[in-house]
Amino acid sequence: MHIPDHYEFLNHSKIISGKCALETIPAELGGYDAQKPLVIALKSVVERGLKKKFIKTFSNSMVVLGGIYDEVREYAGISLAQDAAILFKARGCDSIIALGCGPAVDLAKAVNVLVSEKIDNLSAHYEGAAIKGPLKPLIVVTAGRSNGREAANALVVDNRELVSDFLCPDVFIIDPRMTPGSCGESVAESGATAMAQAFAVLTDRGINPMTAAVAHPAMSYLAEYLAKGVKRPKNRQASVALANASVMASAAYSNSRPGMANLLAGELAEATGISAGRFERIILPSVIAAMLKKKAWIEDDLYLAAAGIDGYAATPAGERTQRGLEVSLNIVGGLKKVLPVSLSEMKVQKHFLEKAAKAAAAKSGKRFTEAECASVLAQAWDAAGKVK
């Protein structure tokens, strides 16, 4: 096996997945000498009745929930973080549980910085100050739509990113009572994000043994369960598999470089205010098509992860790259019925495309040219390669 000249990999989080995972929280907190967590919950998760289920699991434990801050919607802003931090202090909490993915986790990380560093806002950190030391224990209970950043050593609050190794959550709880999605669309969006991340890791020339090892099961779960999960969002087995895929893809991706689909989707999401997952679903097939056309070389890992060992073994070595791309295309294709397939269908304004291509190329560290990015977007425009 190839050993890179240099590589780094960070994944601090413990994953507890499966039946009764929620019931392990008191013990996990105990391990950190904590027993009064503040719960930061997504409003949508609360509205689906998951808060009640969650609270029930603490009935026989020594843990006292210090408070539940359930005002978190789509946007994670400092105002909410400040409110939650006030609650944290007022109730004498010693740890944080994020109930839900996406903004709930970003916000929980931000609150953790505020209370651990005893500060009122993040302005010093935005200006470059480092987070000084370990933060309070942070447990994430996965539920709802993922933004692909949960397992990363980063937070985004007020659209601004803070990166620090101390930001990685300590524990992920993936419990089948919490993971089922509210609808196929939200499952598909999370899936598209995980898919784009796993794909970026497995097709990156800078892939290392650890990123490959973590992205591999993510891709395998997506190959097997994404279509099923989208069709039956309440299916527990599929939802647990997809939640695992999200956490793993996020962990691997945070140690890797963004792919073209991630960069372009990020730019378009910023320009339009629509979630990146929707754009990733649209752009990834065009990226894959361009790679197929270019006969780009990639490691076999993609095919192995996506098709499994039997398919991999049955395919001649020279065809595995191509087959890996084709299988990936099929996985994304499974989202066709729930998410839009073209930028024109999403009514993205054409003048954004040029700017997105330019910005993505600039952020790619010369891995992609503006022309390549523009060509992929042109194909994604009507999903058939024609640009009107």
Added chain:
Amino acid sequence: MREVIGSNNRILEIDLSTKKFTVSEINKKDRNMYLGGKGMGLKLLYDRMEPGVDPLGEDNMIAFTMGVFMGSGAPCSGRFEAVTKSPLTGIMTCSSCGGPFGMALKTTGWDAMIIRGKASAPVYLAIDSKGVQFKPAKGIWGKDMNQAEAALLKEGAGALVIGQAGENLVRIANIRSGHRFVGRGGMGAVLGSKNVKGIVAKGGEIKIVPAKKEKFKKIVRRFNKYINNNPVTSGTYRSFGTNSATIACNTTGTIPVRNFTGGSHGEVHKISGETMAERFKTKWDTCKPCTIMCGHKGTIAGEERHIPEYETVHLLGSNLEIFDPVAVSDFNELCSKYGMDTISLGGILGWAMEATEKGLIKTSLKFGSTEGVADMIRDIALCRGIGKDLAQGSRLAAKKYGGEDFAMHVKGLELPGYEPRGAVGHGLGYATANRGGCHLSSYVISIEILFNMANPFTPKWKHYMVKFMENLFAAINSLHICQFTAYAVMFEPFLVKVSPFPLLKVLMGNMAPLAMNLMDVSLFPETWHAILGKHYIPYLGMLKFIKAGERVHVLERYMNTREGISKKDDTLPLRLLTEGRKCDAKEHTVPLEKMLKKYYKSRGYDENGIPKKRLLRRLGIKIQ
């Protein structure tokens, strides 16, 4: 002077890239369907402009459209419309203006003017009845609006100019004509992006005469009688201007205070219309012609200035917790000089003050303090320092620095000076207004608060009120006549006038469609008919008139949906949906979701807010 009966119907189409122009005609069908002003502007761009163009690029077009009423001598008819794709919101924006340019262009012989392309160097356009001259703007580029307008007026009867903000592509830049502005949506930046500093129209080349002179005279008499009898149009507007609503809104908790957290404030009387009238010895300074006369000027800080309008007073005053009318007037003057929309500017400054408080940005701005405000206004206009980011509008500034949850805009357009948690129907109007956070699209607060005809906190029938008012105002803005005339026309006719107020109120609360349709607005189409005459156009009855308004509104919505607008955009800033006002112990919020569903249904939109094909067909809108 040549006399024209009814309307010119000539369109001047200018291509700045090729420095050529063409002349086309408004056809009878379009005139009937889209009337003029706003409706015609939208229709002309719908036929000519692709969706998805860059608002600040060559492919964007800007149309200036006069109404049939302009030049006829109808009361309050000195208004024209500008239509373009907004750089602030990325969707269509329409803005009405009462400056002298409209009359000048119409009496030069043009009913509409469309500008496309981009000049290779700064120019101004000199318009006469034969066409346009492209003149180098060397001497006026870089000059403020006062200087630029004075220079252009040497060549014609009315001018449009942009200030430095427009030149610098500030997304809230406006266009000025006299003391009136094409205010909202950053139209000044569109002209700036095309290298156009100004436009001057010669004026006085033709005279508009109504087709049915005697009938027209009678109608005008009736119109003026309605206006002069109505306590709003003849009373408070005339005495104290638009700012006459300040105390009523403060009393009911519907003014913006501290970036839309307060609702009312004890010091607000210091900036009320009454106080300003007394303190600054105000006189009229109005659009021409006008019978209502809401515009005022007065002596402030030793000089004659235009008195700030209601919106300016609240966005640059109460919203920043500034209650010094001289300071508000100073800020207003700066905006008039550099060319920026005071509503959007106030929204941006409110956001910046809160963002500073929360540590997201570093500025010297502070609620309640005038310190640094004037400097920041200059920095925004000239794109200096953080002003460059604020010049992009609160939506983009919040995207960059955070604080999206307290950026008070809808679809990118900053909210005007009414707090919708105290008038929830008005909140629905903000969410559904085509150009974004706009009060003029439906202005339901007039029914809920100012005329006290409906409970301001209940969502009941608000969808209908919004829809009805949207249609009515779209039609009025297409005639084109001042929107304020609606109060006189709606409330003065016999049936409404003699109905006991409590009865009207009960009807409005429980059977809004009946109550609203009781209001006889046929004076508008009657005036239209008297100007154009039967020989030209079939009779435009009241129902057809309202339907034309509906068509205009739906066309604009449809154009916006082609730019990506859908239900996700028909929303309000989070603060209005989740937090109560400080002045409100009951912590009311806007129950938007409930109202929106009903609104879509009554409009004929699908559940995602997209006009259904059936609706477009019924209104005769060609599907593209």
Added chain:
Amino acid sequence: MANEIAIRIKFFSGIDRELKLENYNHEQGLAMNVPAGKRLKWALRTAGMPAFSNHAYFRSGERISTRAKLRNGDEVTCLKPSGGG
């Protein structure tokens, strides 16, 4: 007197000028003592207002009619209808 209540009426929209109130101050309004149980109409008449129907009256942010019974400490705002802009 025990059966009197203290109220304050604030006039805007130029009503104070029409009533020719001397040294009237918008901030203070017009302080009045009225017999308990009287209605707003009575107080307005006492203040010299000849007609009321076109005006709007607010108490604690809520619109009231001239028939509303006055309470001790009431602050009533009296306005003409206005249009805003």
